[in-house]
Every structure is written in structure tokens, then in C-alpha cells.
Amino acid sequence: MDTTPTTPQDGSPQSTGLTHKSLTATILAIAIPSLAALVAEPLFILVDTAIVGRLGTSELAGLALASTVLTTTVGLCIFLAYATTATVARHLGAGRRTTALSAGIDGLWLAATLGALLTLTLILTAPQLLTILGAHGDVLTHATTYLRWSAPGLPGMLIVMAATGVLRGFQNATTPMWVAGAGAALNAALSFTLVWILGMGIAGSGLGTAITQILMAIALTIPVATLARRHNAALRPGTTGILHSLASGAPLFLRTLSLRAAIILTIITATSLGTVPLAGHQVINSLWGFAAFALDALAIAAQTLIGHHLGAADRTGTRHILRVTLWWGTLSGAVIGALIILIAYTAAPLFTPDPTVQHAIQLAAIVAGITMPITGWVCVLDGVLIGAGDGRYLAGVGLINLAMYTPAVLTVYHLAPHGPTGLLWLWVAFAGVFMGVRALTTGWRIRTQAWMRIG
Incomplete structure (x- = not known):
């Protein structure tokens, strides 16, 4: 409608x-x-919890701390979805579809940039962050492993937020729903395969999450890019637009x-x-x-x-x-x-x-x-x-x-x-x-x- x-x-x-x-x-x-x-998003952690929990108590405790760092980091970036939805919807209401899509594309570039910076930060500081939360011994080892293997998925996680914001601005909430559902199922399959069949342990759970989030980002970027091409909006980043999205x-x-x-x-x-x-x-x-x-x-x-x-x-x-x-x-x-x-x-x-x-x-x-x-x-x-x-x-x-x-x-x-x-x-x-x-x-x-x- x-x-x-x-x-x-x-x-x-x-x-x-x-x-x-x-x-x-x-x-x-x-x-x-x-x-x-x-609702599909929390299933990622729930599935990882069920699979990693069978590895042992130390692994499960490590997952609990690492996932706290990860979900807090992602949660603080929720503005990528909210701000993009509001900006795109307002431009659409004013009849400016090309401008709306340009703003959305800039939001995606901002998400990718922030995701890359946060990935590097978490990989370099994982032990220190987890120690602050009280991790030590085997728990610290497992938590660091999970966080470092899952951190490369952060650009994907943030792009998913921004792309979802663009599509919601166009009153399309169905596409993000299907991608989130498919992502939850894929994450379960990858996590089980990498952890148990390939024997990667808790690292496999983190890698499965990272791969899933990157694929979800690609799946949601495609319809946004298609809309941009249809309405002659540039796909390259605009410095002014990215700074506006950040502001x-x-x-x-x-x-x-x-x-x-x-x-x-x-x-x-x-x-x-x-x-x-x-x-x-x-x-x-x-x-x-x-x-x-x-x-x-x-x-x-x-x-x-x-x-x-x-x-x-x-x-x-x-x-x-x-x-x-x-x-x-x-x-x-x-x-x-x-x-x-x-x-x-x-x-x-x-x-x-x-x-x-x-x-x-x-x-x-x-x-x-x-x-x-x-x-x-x-x-x-x-x-x-x-x-x-x-x-x-x-x-x-x-x-x-x-x-x-x-x-x-x-x-x-x-x-x-x-x-x-x-x-x-x-x-x-x-x-x-x-x-x-x-x-x-x-x-x-x-x-x-x-x-x-x-x-």
C-alpha cells in the first residue's frame, strides 16, 4: 500500500x-x-549459546562475556537504523526519491566505515575489555577467541542496520524480515558445522556469526542498490552526506x-x-x-x-x-x-x-x-x-x-x-x-x- x-x-x-x-x-x-x-536477531546469540554450551562451562562463560561486548557495541550503533529511516522517510514524503536514496547510500557507507573501525578496535583490545568485565583464565581465553573471530562481522551487522533503515523508510519491512529469518537459520547451520563437524570450537561459532552477518549485509544492500540505480542515485560515498548522517x-x-x-x-x-x-x-x-x-x-x-x-x-x-x-x-x-x-x-x-x-x-x-x-x-x-x-x-x-x-x-x-x-x-x-x-x-x-x- x-x-x-x-x-x-x-x-x-x-x-x-x-x-x-x-x-x-x-x-x-x-x-x-x-x-x-x-525477534530473529536474538536467535543468533540463543543458537550460539546452545551450541557453545555443549563445549563446556568455560566456553559458555566466555561466550556470555564476549557477546555482552558485541551486543553492547552493536546496540550503541542502532542510530544507523533509526536516523536512516527518519531521513529517508522525510525525503520520500517531500517527493525527493533520489535524495532519499542518496541519504540512504551515505548511511550504508557510514555503517561500513564505523564497522571497520570497531572491528579493528575489538580485535586489538579484546583481552583488555574482557578483563575489565572480570574474565580470567580459561574464560578469558575463550571469550577473546570468540570476540576476535566474530568481530569481522561488525561491518556487516552495521550495514544491515543502515540498509534496514533505508527499506523501512520506503515502508518495506518485509525484505528485512525475510533476510533476518534466513540469517538466523544460516547462522545455526554454520555454527553447528564449524564448531562440531570441522572442530573449530568456540572460534567456529564466532566465525559463523561473522559470515552470516556479512551475507545478510550483501542481501540487504542489493535491493537498496537496485532502488538507487532505478532513481539515478549515486552509489559512491558523498563526504557531505556521510558527515550529515553522522551528525x-x-x-x-x-x-x-x-x-x-x-x-x-x-x-x-x-x-x-x-x-x-x-x-x-x-x-x-x-x-x-x-x-x-x-x-x-x-x-x-x-x-x-x-x-x-x-x-x-x-x-x-x-x-x-x-x-x-x-x-x-x-x-x-x-x-x-x-x-x-x-x-x-x-x-x-x-x-x-x-x-x-x-x-x-x-x-x-x-x-x-x-x-x-x-x-x-x-x-x-x-x-x-x-x-x-x-x-x-x-x-x-x-x-x-x-x-x-x-x-x-x-x-x-x-x-x-x-x-x-x-x-x-x-x-x-x-x-x-x-x-x-x-x-x-x-x-x-x-x-x-x-x-x-x-x-
Whole structure:
């Protein structure tokens, strides 16, 4: 469905005439494939965990630390997808397809450059980084091996992000979905073959991931290059365009950095509360993380559609998209929250046989479930403001959100009791205070006209 708005010749704001039904269909057409692609990515680590886990405890521990470094590095570069989606969508909304594709190509070159630099950095500093995380002995050896063999896949990982952003900007979420699914299957096959059949051990798992990510990058670059050729956009890099991509992505990098800092503070606090809260936190955090994937899929739809309509100077359509996506985000959050509580109270024994940990999971699930509509609201508004190119505001309030969360989580760190109740209070701080503050700061922004920069 082509919902790219058109702009009157006088440049005045106008409405596209999208009905609630057609807009909902468009949102789902973007969100559902995006969700499938998002869920496919964690399968890489899950498959590697299952295969490497059979090698031994030291290998599995090494994988845990190395994958933490790798996923953190890639996670901080998520701006490559978000910024590219917003920029491409805005140019398309303004009817500038060639410019949109040129911006997308520059994003791919930036991703390749950053990927090469990060690959070199991780290969050279792997032992030092892993030692900081506490690795030593055999664990350090295995972690270093995995990180160095998987690091060459970083350019591929980042190009996948940028190319996915371009295609989402064109409201094509299906191609990234199929590539992500095929990549997950290929990674499983390569990892098993290299680790067990060819006897490479943990190095084979890292190499399989690297090969898969490079092939995925090629698979997603081809349709982007085809579009560029069709619309006479140059495939060579443009220095100005790359610098613009870097500048537009920098605020989103800072925003992501503040989120990562909050998550790290939460994990550190969970560790301080004892083994039971930490084990319970792992389960609830995993459930919450998968829920966030579903809500992020709606955020991706919001990014794409908001960018299109603001590019077309369509304030009325933008407000309509805002209302509908917020409704979907809040409703989805309520449904997912109820499921989290249900899972915690019926399936906790599947996660652990320890009744004390089960109780901790159930207490924290109540808070996570009740506050999930707030999380849905926050995810959608993040997508709206990213699609509007309001990254500077998100970067600024990200620091404010972190500053307001820090006293709450430190209070839990110092005063909360060990045991299940401690985990309950930790999730009151994270899901209640942190997500609540984010809801307030993003909600305040959309009450103004400042974020709706048209054209």
C-alpha cells in the first residue's frame, strides 16, 4: 500500500485523507514484519549459546562475556537504523526519491566505515575489555577467541542496520524480515558445522556469526542498490552526506547511551541484592525485553509514517498517526502486561525450581505488567520523535531521565531488603520511575508544536 503523502505546490499543510482503518492496516503492514525481524536477531546469540554450551562451562562463560561486548557495541550503533529511516522517510514524503536514496547510500557507507573501525578496535583490545568485565583464565581465553573471530562481522551487522533503515523508510519491512529469518537459520547451520563437524570450537561459532552477518549485509544492500540505480542515485560515498548522517545520528547515540546506562545501573543493583533477586531479574528482564520488541515494532511504524507525513508538510495526518499509534502502543502494552503476569504466575517453575526465586519473579511481574502500558506509550513516542528528527531533544531528556532515575535506583541499592521484596522495589524503580519519567518527558514534547518540523 502506497501511503506516501503528496504536497501541494504552494507547500501548505494538507491531509492525506487516510482513514483510521487504512492507517491501522499500514501500521500493521510495517510493524508485524518488523517484529519478526527484531525477534530473529536474538536467535543468533540463543543458537550460539546452545551450541557453545555443549563445549563446556568455560566456553559458555566466555561466550556470555564476549557477546555482552558485541551486543553492547552493536546496540550503541542502532542510530544507523533509526536516523536512516527518519531521513529517508522525510525525503520520500517531500517527493525527493533520489535524495532519499542518496541519504540512504551515505548511511550504508557510514555503517561500513564505523564497522571497520570497531572491528579493528575489538580485535586489538579484546583481552583488555574482557578483563575489565572480570574474565580470567580459561574464560578469558575463550571469550577473546570468540570476540576476535566474530568481530569481522561488525561491518556487516552495521550495514544491515543502515540498509534496514533505508527499506523501512520506503515502508518495506518485509525484505528485512525475510533476510533476518534466513540469517538466523544460516547462522545455526554454520555454527553447528564449524564448531562440531570441522572442530573449530568456540572460534567456529564466532566465525559463523561473522559470515552470516556479512551475507545478510550483501542481501540487504542489493535491493537498496537496485532502488538507487532505478532513481539515478549515486552509489559512491558523498563526504557531505556521510558527515550529515553522522551528525544526525549523534544525538540518537547519546539517547541510546543513557538507556544503556540505566540498564547497567539496574543490573548492578540486582546483583547487590543477592542471588535470588538477580536470578529473578534475569527472568523478568528477559520477558520485558521480548515485550519491548513487540512495542518497538510499533515504534518503527511510527518512525516511518511520521517521517513521510512531516516531509509532505502534513500536520493533520501527522497528528492522526500520533493518536492511532499511541492507542495501539498503550493497548498492546496492556495486553502484553497481562500476559507477563499470567506467565509469571503459571510458568515460573519452568524457569527455576527454586520457590523463592519463583516468588521474586511473581512479585516483579506484577509491577512490570501493570506498568507495561506506560512502556508502550514511551516506545511509540520514541518512534514518533525519532521519525520527526527530534533526536536532540531525545538526547537531552535522556540525560534528564537518567539523572532522575539514579537516586531511585541508588535508594534501592542501599535500602531495599535482600530477597524477593528487593526485586519488587527494583522494578518499581525501573518500570515505575524510569519509564514513568520517560513517559512524562516525551509526552510533554508532543503537547507542543516544536517537534513537528515540516518539509
